Amino acid sequence: MTNPAAAPEVALEAQAPPAAAAYKLAKTYGKGETVVHALREVSVEFAAGEFTAIMGPSGSGKSTLMHCLAGLDTASSGNVQIGPIPLNGLNDKQMTKLRRDLVGFVFQSFNLVPTLTARENITLPLDIAGKKVDKDWMQAVVDRLGLADRLGHRPSELSGGQVQRVACARALVARPQIIFGDEPTGNLDSRSSAEVLSILRATVDDFGQTVVVVTHDPRAASYADRVIFLADGQIVNDQRGLSTDDIYEYMKHLDEHPPTQVPEQSSETQSPAAGRD
Ligand SMILES: Nc1ncnc2c1ncn2[C@@H]1O[C@H](COP(=O)(O)OP(=O)(O)OP(=O)(O)O)[C@@H](O)[C@H]1O
Structure with a gap:
């Protein structure tokens, strides 16, 4: 017999809004003969609690897509939503507040403040926003990342791996709607890189966090639940x-069938999974 108590949960899950989404997002640079279509009406939704990697050849539009999604850049047309909030029409102040309140970032260079302790670095975004730190949550994050006995140390007194973990804790502690990573493992050796990816994976698995990273590395992308491939400003897969091998093979395929073979324009030419449905 069906468990009647389970039904509402399923219904709620089906209706859950995406953590972030882009609808018919286009970005062009320049005009006339020199026009560059960095994004060609890209539509994509990022489900809450999922880890997505964005891949594609150099110049395919990965960073542009991520920057538009994160409210760091504005598109030429189309819409972006973070949670239920459309970014269109937000002024600079509102956009800054939205980034501060709803978005976490993990960048290639981890951008810790050298004169602050690990604890101060972790709480810095909340302190700037004048928000209270949720002590229990901070403790849970710090414990999970193995930083409990390192909170009084400055970045120069931490190992490279610990610096990365502090940067991840800083992104997590404000409980953002979504964490974006721009090549978060780009500068790291393979061991440190695996550590950052495991942490991001764990934030999804243990805390239900939503994570979207741009990466060139098939191994890094294999940590994700979902991989989106861009070519010539469109989602092609x-x-x-x-697996790492699947991703590597598809990237090879894209190199052998370069972006000029992707048909011009529009959401109808994208993968069905990329559409708003
Ligand atoms: N400020 C800009 N002015 C002109 N063209 C730009 C600008 N920024 C990006 N582009 C162009 O837009 C396209 C997409 O760039 P984007 O940086 O998003 O690609 P990417 O996939 O992230 O590349 P990479 O993997 O090399 O970092 C490229 O053709 C790039 O040259």
Whole structure:
């Protein structure tokens, strides 16, 4: 017999809004003969609690897409939503507040403040925003990342791996709607890189966090639940459960069938999974 208590949960899950989404997002640079279509009406939704990697050849529009999604850049047309909030029409002040309240960032260079302790670095975004730190949550994050006995140290007194973990804790402690990573492992050796990716993976698995990273590295992308491939400003593939080899093979395929072979324009030419449905 069906458990009647389970039904509402399923219904709620089906209706859960995406953590972030782009609808028909276009970005062009320049005009006339020199025009560059960095994004060609890209539509994509990022489900809450999922880890997505964005891949594609150099110049395919990965960073542009991520920057528009994170409210760091504005598109030429189309819409972006963070949670239920459309970014269109927000002024600079509102955009800054939205980034501060709803978005976490983990960048290639981890941008810790050298004169502050690990604890102060972790709480800095909340302190700037004048918000109270949720002590229990901070403790849970710090414990999970193995930083409990390092909170009084400055970045120069921490190992490279610990610096990365502090940067991840800082992104997590404000409980953002979504964490964006721009090549978060770009400068790291393979061990440190695996550590950052495991942390991001754990934030999704243990805390239900939503994570979206741009990466060139098939191994890094294999930590994700879902991989979106861009070519020539369009989503050309969107799949879940890919191995490093699958991702490597598809990237090779994109190199052998360069972006000029992707048809011009519009959401109809994208992977069905990329559309707003
Ligand atoms: N400020 C800009 N002015 C002109 N063209 C730009 C500008 N920023 C990006 N572009 C162009 O837009 C396209 C997409 O760039 P984007 O940086 O998003 O690609 P990417 O996939 O992140 O590349 P990479 O992997 O090399 O970092 C490229 O053709 C790039 O040259």
